Amino acid sequence: QSKTENSQYDFKQGLFDLKAESLNDDLVSKIFKTLTAMANTDNRAVGYVIIGVADKFEDAEKIKNKYGEDYIRVGTFYITGIDGEVKKYYGGNHDKYFSMIKDKLQNAPITEHYRRQLGSKIRMVNYYNKSVIILKLISDNGAVMYDNAYYTRIGANNDPVAVSAEEMPAFFAKFYTK
Secondary structure, X not given: OOOOOOOOEEEEOOOEXXXXXXXXXXXXXXXXXXXXXXHOOOOOOEEEEEEOEEOOHHHHHHHHHHHOOOOEEEOOEEEOOOHHHHHHHHOOOHHHHHHHHHHHHHOXXXXXXXXXXXXXXXXXXXXXXXXXXXXXXXXXXXXXXXXXXXXXXXXXOOOOEEOOOOOHHHHHHHHHOO
């Protein structure tokens, strides 16, 4: 029901490159990196990435044209679902699509605690008759490292930024103050 993407929510229309017709591994990696950046907002922060939602009309139309799957407008967003990708690349088997995400998570450069937590919280839900994947990460064990660095996110900026050495004391203070 969010009106806009913000620092704790990110929407992806899908995981496959529409032109190359292949899994966009860079996008999948970026999703996990973004989740860690969201969790690094402060202690107990929660970040969400929702796959199957477009934030632009043009993107929703591209999904519709590519897969023949209509979208549903909800507020300022478009629920495209992942069903078109599931049909095209997984023969309609939603479990295989879901397993692919979990497999990618196993190779993500995230600490084991957060990898397990993220894996246990991934959900596929039916929203307006569209399959949507919800990934959720909660900062419950200190700052979250991704590929040996700590990242943060400013607003809905899609590119997490590494915390500089100069920023480290203030960054870590957010996690260890009551």
